[in-house]
Amino acid sequence: MRAQDHFIDIGIRLHIRQWIGAEAAPAFVLLHGLSSNCRTWERVARHLHAAGHTVISVDQRGHGLSAKPDTGYDFETVSGDLATLIEVLGLEKPVIAGQSWGGNGVLAFGAAHPGVARGLCFVDGGFLDMGQHADNSWERVSVRLRPPTLLGMPRHLLKQRIAHGHPDWDDAGVEATLANFETLGDGSVRPWLTLDRHMTILHALWAQRPAQLFSQVQEPVLICPARSGDPDWSAVKARQVAAAEQSLPRSRTHWFEHTDHDIHVHRPQALAQAMIRALSDGFW
Numbered sequence: 001m002r003a004q005d006h007f008i009d010i011g012i013r014l015h016i017r018q019w020i021g022a023e024a025a026p027a028f029v030l031l032h033g034l035s036s037n038c039r040t041w042e043r044v045a046r047h048l049h050a051a052g053h054t055v056i057s058v059d060q061r062g063h064g065l066s067a068k069p070d071t072g073y074d075f076e077t078v079s080g081d082l083a084t085l086i087e088v089l090g091l092e093k094p095v096i097a098g099q100s101w102g103g104n105g106v107l108a109f110g111a112a113h114p115g116v117a118r119g120l121c122f123v124d125g126g127f128l129d130m131g132q133h134a135d136n137s138w139e140r141v142s143v144r145l146r147p148p149t150l151l152g153m154p155r156h157l158l159k160q161r162i163a164h165g166h167p168d169w170d171d172a173g174v175e176a177t178l179a180n181f182e183t184l185g186d187g188s189v190r191p192w193l194t195l196d197r198h199m200t201i202l203h204a205l206w207a208q209r210p211a212q213l214f215s216q217v218q219e220p221v222l223i224c225p226a227r228s229g230d231p232d233w234s235a236v237k238a239r240q241v242a243a244a245e246q247s248l249p250r251s252r253t254h255w256f257e258h259t260d261h262d263i264h265v266h267r268p269q270a271l272a273q274a275m276i277r278a279l280s281d282g283f284w
Contacts, residue, residue, distance in 0.1 A: 003017040003018060003019050003042070003045065003057075004017070004018050004019075004020070005017055005018075006018055007065075008085060008088055008089070010081060010084040010085050010088055011081075011084065012061055012066070012067040012069055012072075012081070013066065013067040014058060014059060014060075014061070014066045014067070014081065014085060015038070015058075015059040015064055015065035015066045016038065016056050016057065016058050016059070016085075017038050017039070017042075017045070017056070017057045018054070018055070018056050019045055019046070019048075019049035019053075019054060019055040019056075020054055021048075021049055021052050021053040021054040021055070022052040022053070022054075025051075025052045025053045025054070026053065026093065026094060026095055026118050026279060026284070027053060027054040027055065027056065027091050027092075027094040027095070028045075028048050028053055028054070028055045028056070028094060028095045028096075028097065028275070029055075029056050029057075029058065029082070029085075029086065029091070029094045029095070029096045029097070030044065030045060030055065030056065030057040030058070030097050030098075030264075031057075031058055031060060031082070031096070031097065031098035031099070031102035031103075031105055031106060032057070032058075032059075032060065032063065032064075032098075032099060032102050033098075033099045033100030033101045033102050033103075033125065033262075034100060034101035034102075034193075034198065034201055034202065034205070035063070035147060035180060035191060035193045035198055036063065036099070036100075036102075036177075036180055037059055037063055037064035037176075037179045037180050037192065038057035038058055038059045038064055039057070039064075039175075039176040039179040040099075040173075040176045040177060040179075040180075040262065040264060040265050041057040041099075041264055042057070042172070042176055043172065043173075043264075043265075043268035043269070043272075044264050044268045044271055044272045044275075045057055047268060047269055047272030047273070047276075048272050048275065048276070051272075051276050054091075056089065056091075056094075058082075058085065060078060060081070060102070060105075061073070061077075061078065061081055062192075062193050062194075062197045062201075063180075063192055063193050064179065064180075064192050065192075068192075068193075068194070068197070073197055073200045073201045073204060074204050075104070075105060075108035075204055075208060076108070076112070078105050078108070079105065079108045079109040079112050079113065082096070082105070082109050082113075083109070083112075083113050083116060086116060093116075093117065093118040094117060094118060095117065095118050095119045095120070095121065095275065095279070095284055096109065096110075096117045096119075096120055096121070097120070097121035097122075097123055097275065098121070098122065098123060098125060098126065099123040099124060099125055099262065099263065099264050100123070100124055100125040100128070100261065101125060101128075101201060101205055102123070102125060103121075103122040103123055103124065103125020103126035103127075103128070104125050104126055104128055104205060104208055104210065106120050106121070106122060106125075106126055107120075107122065107126045107127075107210055107213055107214075107217065108208070108213065110213075110216070110217040110218070110219055110221070111213040111216035111217055114216070114217070114218040114219070115218065117219050118219065118284050119219050119220050119221070119222065119278065119279075119283070119284030120217065120219050120220070120221045120222070121221070121222045121224060121275060121278075122221060122222070122223045122224060122225075122244070123224045123263050123264055123271065124224065124225055124226045124256075124261050124262075124263055126210070126221070126223065126244065127210055127223065127225070127237075127240040127241050127243065127244040128205070128210070128240065129208075129209065129210050129211065129240055129243075130205055130206045130208075131206045131207060131208075131209070132209075132211075136206075138203065138206055141202070141206050142199065142202065142203070145202060146199070147191075147195070147198055150181070150189060150191065151188075151189070151190050151191065152188045152189075152190075153188060153189055154187055154188055154189075155178065155181070155183050155187055155188065155189050156187070158178065158181070158189055159174060159175075159178055162174050162177055162178065166260060166262075166265075166266070168260075168266060169260075169265060169266060173262075173265040173266070173268075176265060177262070177265065180192060180193075210240075210243075210244065211243060211247060214243075214244055214247035214248045215247055215248075215249070217248055217249065218249065219250075219284075220250040220251065220252070220278075220283055220284055221244075221248050221250065221251045221252075222251075222252050222253075222254065222274065222275065222278045222283070222284075223241055223244060223245070223251055223252065223253040223254070224253075224254050224255075224256060224263060224271060224274060225237055225238075225241050225253070225255055225256070226255075226256045226259040226260060226261055226263050226266075227255055227256065227257050227258070227259065228258065228259065228260060228261070229258075241253060252278065252283055254274045256270065256271070
């Protein structure tokens with residue numbers, strides 16, 4: 001079955017892609033990362049749906065085909081969007097997964113809305129603590145993580161750039177990532193998320209302190225971190241994952257070795273299998 005595209009009004013208009021599965025099987029709700037889009041979850045969603053599950057991937061506010069208000073890019077508002085969406089869709093105890101910023105959003109949701117989800121999944125996010133070190137001032141972070149200016153780049157050149165940076169990705173993964181951008185009439189691209197909103201979300205991520213939220217999460221959490229070729233960053237990430245494991249009431253960690261930050265694009269089948277296993281063995 002192919003995904004069905006819907007626009008849901010929850011106070012703002014959100015775009016979702018939905019695969020309808022067996023009524024008795026738990027549903028999955030999938031959240032993308034910063035400046036990304038719901039299509040990056042496409043192949044994970046197909047694997048989950050093939051196992052019988054209803055799956056909903058969401059363009060979060062400001063992203064993709066969803067509405068782009070000037071405000072509401074803090075974790076409290078974004079978590080509220082998700083809570084309202086789950087209610088409007090009538091989902092009963094779904095599993096909620098988020099990648100990168102989406103993972104930290106799932107953490108914020110779990111802390112603020114206990115009892116709504118069956119389980120949570122942090123996909124190379126959820127444990128990210130950008131402001132924990134004194135040398136990670138906002139001034140430094142805002143310069144180091146400011147996104148490149150891609151406005152006006154021809155789409156075919158951007159596709160080549162993404163493919164070159166991720167040689168293990170297949171064309172479907174590259175195309176899903178290209179959906180982070182609107183293609184204009186002249187063949188050039190424009191990010192769906194504007195730079196000012198990107199920086200507002202980045203500041204909220206920098207200001208969030210996951211260590212203060214872990215103990216408030218009631219649901220079991222599957223932590224799925226990626227380990228790539230950067231040993232320094234891998235060491236930092238390992239410490240952050242260990243802090244999450246120590247403070248979350250119930251967690252399980254599945255490391256993805258030699259894998260990009262976008263696990264859901266790079267290793268979709270393996271990620272879906274880890275999620276299905278967490279259900280089948282009773283962790284969720």
